[in-house]
Amino acid sequence: MSKHEVYDQLAEHLNSMPIGAPKTPELIEILKILYTKEEADLAVKLPFLPMTVDALVDRTGMAEKMLKPMLDRMAKKGIVFEQLGGDEPMYRLLPTVVGFSETPFWPGKRTPETEKLAVLWRKYARDAFFHEIGGLSETPLVRVIPVQESLSETRKVSPYEKLVEKVKETSYQAVAHCPCRLMREYSGDGKCEHSTENCLHFGSLARYMVANGMARELTVDETLAILKKSNEEGLVHVTGNHQAEIDTICNCCADACIFLTGLLAMGEKNMFARSNFVSQINQETCVECGTCEERCPVKAISLSDGPARVDEDKCIGCGVCFPTCPSESISLAPRPETEQLPVLPPGEMVMKVMAEKGRAFKF
Ligand code: SF4
Ligand code: SF4
Structure with missing residues (x-):
């Protein structure tokens, strides 16, 4: 296969996933940076x-002594996932x-490669990828979880408490840097605060x-401390929109994060599922300080008409407005x-998304 053909074919293969990879010149450039032809x-x-x-030896026709080192190298580069912890990888x-x-x-x-990738990803997101995720x-595929202690409802366990329980049940925890914020910074579009x-x-x-x-690597307590700090910073917790064990919690802002910017800047309505809650404001006690208006992502x-009012259609139920209200x-x-x-x-969720996108899952 020629070099040109193999990257086209790789783009097509990657586009068969629930979050795919629609082919554009930027995607092909990204693939050429990340994958050698081999x-x-x-x-x-x-x-x-x-x-x-x-x-995989059977599937690819490659000898193990060639295949295994190549898979390990690709895992190190971040283009192949290596599942550890079982009898064999x-x-x-x-x-x-x-x-x-x-x-x-x-x-x-920050490296010359991440700077180049950041510019390409930012353009790719605007041209094709926001629409792939939310349109x-x-x-x-992801869902908002309301911040700690923001719920007035009477059920015994809040979604945040359930999230904390799920974190405690995980076998291993880790923290990485937010790709969305770093893409913005490295591309020259400004540092997120x-x-x-x-x-x-x-x-x-992890x-x-x-x-x-x-x-x-983190401990559970360190993980919960990062969630708490994210609450304080007014970040929105976003996790997988499914019932499986959690593998990721993003702490998103409207300045950089793909899910919020896809909704706000590009109008893609299904970037994420809002939580099943909505903000309510007691207009009798609101002192019109404007903090909630500023914090709402x-x-x-x-507050154009006096006390604060919520547009319930827009509210994503994140609870970010709640903790800093001086009049509760x-x-x-x-x-x-x-x-x-x-x-x-x-x-079920994956198959539903695939059916909605008209894609057949390739195992
Ligand atoms: S933060 Fe509280 S007091 Fe301030 S405007 Fe919002 S609801 Fe009113
Ligand atoms: S009003 Fe804004 S900050 Fe408050 S819960 Fe709704 S979306 Fe979040």
């Missing part, structure tokens, strides 16, 4: 579900997200990242059941 030749034969080296191709759009940025190191399917080392990962994904120098609060006038209440979005089992 690696791209192998990548088009790799699955998106993990397989042992023996199974297993490998799969990394998609765009969670995957090779993030791996070069997770270590938080081609009704079912969002928020912290960057708050991209939380868990389980086998092990892979730490083993390959992309993240640092999606501009759902306005804000609470989050559950949305009516008819407006609540279900959280599906992971397989």
